[in-house]
Amino acid sequence: MSDPNRRPPRIDARDWLEPLPAATRFSFRGSPEAAAAASRALGVELSQVACRANAVGERAALWLGPDEQLLIGAESDAGAMREGLVAALGDTPHSLVDISHRQVAFAVKGAHAEWLLQSGCPLDLDIGQFPVGMCTRTVFLKSEIVLWRTAPDTFRLEVWRSFADYVASLLAEAAIELSA
Amino acid sequence: MLIIDCPYCGPRPEPEFTHGGEAHIARPADPSQATDQQWLEFLYLRKNTRGVFAERWRHARGCGRFFNALRDTTTDQFLATYRAGQKPPAVPVGGER
Numbered sequence: 321m322s323d324p325n326r327r328p329p330r331i332d333a334r335d336w337l338e339p340l341p342a343a344t345r346f347s348f349r350g351s352p353e354a355a356a357a358a359s360r361a362l363g364v365e366l367s368q369v370a371c372r373a374n375a376v377g378e379r380a381a382l383w384l385g386p387d388e389q390l391l392i393g394a395e396s397d398a399g400a401m402r403e404g405l406v407a408a409l410g411d412t413p414h415s416l417v418d419i420s421h422r423q424v425a426f427a428v429k430g431a432h433a434e435w436l437l438q439s440g441c442p443l444d445l446d447i448g449q450f451p452v453g454m455c456t457r458t459v460f461l462k463s464e465i466v467l468w469r470t471a472p473d474t475f476r477l478e479v480w481r482s483f484a485d486y487v488a489s490l491l492a493e494a495a496i497e498l499s500a
Numbered sequence: 501m502l503i504i505d506c507p508y509c510g511p512r513p514e515p516e517f518t519h520g521g522e523a524h525i526a527r528p529a530d531p532s533q534a535t536d537q538q539w540l541e542f543l544y545l546r547k548n549t550r551g552v553f554a555e556r557w558r559h560a561r562g563c564g565r566f567f568n569a570l571r572d573t574t575t576d577q578f579l580a581t582y583r584a585g586q587k588p589p590a591v592p593v594g595g596e597r
């Protein structure tokens with residue numbers, strides 16, 4: 321049992337919330353055949369398993385729904401990703417929308433990452449329930465977010481640009497409790 | 501917190517979901533031939549069942565999918581969830597699954 325008097329050690333916001341660099345993002349929708357073509361083009365397997373992300377280098381494909389994936393790459397990779405996908409998908413019915421600038425990303429990391437996110441996210445983020453490689457769209461208080469656990473103590477948090485300040489501020493507010 | 505079983509994502513917290521009204525309401529097969537009464541029933545008339553009720557739900561802040569659920573409207577207990585297009589599963593009277 322955990323000790324009710326246990327206090328987490330002091331933390332510094334700069335250690336646990338890191339704005340991630342600008343990135344290329346595509347919202348991809350399509351059948352399993354289209355997903356297979358996109359996988360070949362990207363060199364990253366678009367997961368057919370619910371709530372799982374795959375990454376190779378800086379490219380990643382996050383399962384968001386049965387026919388929906390969030391594709392992420394380096395900012396400088398935009399042209400190559402788009403051309404590769406368009407060529408590979410050809411006439412296969414699909415939807416591919418560049419949403420690079422719609423959202424921004426943070427890394428929430430460190431021993432308190434799970435606790436901090438849990439302050440506003442109703443999902444069970446225990447590593448047994450939300451293992452490394454799991455990703456999903458969910459909520460952080462009143463904002464929609466996408467969460468991806470990239471390491472046991474690191475999450476990538478994607479949030480629509482205009483909600484970024486809201487989410488970051490509330491995470492910072494939760495962190496005050498850790499330094500109390 | 502109320503946990504709802506998304507047929508695509510598994511058990512998830514209720515704030516991720518939106519309610520979509522009564523399930524299994526079929527659009528008239530030949531809309532241009534439908535009578536005013538058929539349109540009225542399709543668009544507006546809904547049951548208000550006390551007890552086990554088949555409803556549409558949407559995992560709006562998750563996978564985005566609509567699905568169906570059997571919910572007891574007197575207890576708010578979810579008895580079953582199933583994908584759109586599937587028939588409602590049989591549930592034992594009284595509710596426990």
Ligand SMILES: [Zn+2]
Pocket residue numbers: 506507508509510559562563564565
């Ligand atoms: Zn779902």
